Amino acid sequence: MNLKTSVCFAGVLVALIALVNADVSHLVLENPVTEVCLRCICDASSGCDPTVRCTGESCGMFRITWAYWADAGKPVLPGDVPESQGAYANCANDPQCAASTVQGYMRKFGQDCNGDGIIDCLDHAAIHKLGGYGCKNAVPVAYQSKIDQCIHEAAGIQL
8 A cells, every 4th residue: 555545544434433523513412311310419419409409519309519500502491591690509509490400410520330231320320429520439338328229229220
């Protein structure tokens, strides 16, 4: 094989890799976290108490921080804008907007945290609690126990 053929082959190979990657990109789920898993994360975070508001550095039933909300793409309630003073708290304190925030965060940081070869609710729960860069660390026992119990109770429902 001469140099010209090698360069042409390399160019075709790069184009094919780009095409495959582009085709796979549409497979990223719009909402990677199932409803059951969202419920489990909510339950482990706050008991899914709808009266929970902002305390300390986190807000709402999912205990979302400003940085988490920002990393998730700064979702807002209808009629609000991300730049408004109350946008973060308004969203984090609203169950639907907060769930959208979790979905956005998982779209950005979803990964196999526990090394079992799949990205599932256990991974999403770890990412939610420990962040997108810390999910391979040990999850606090009380939080993990609540996640495990919730998943066990939902057995038979796809997580």
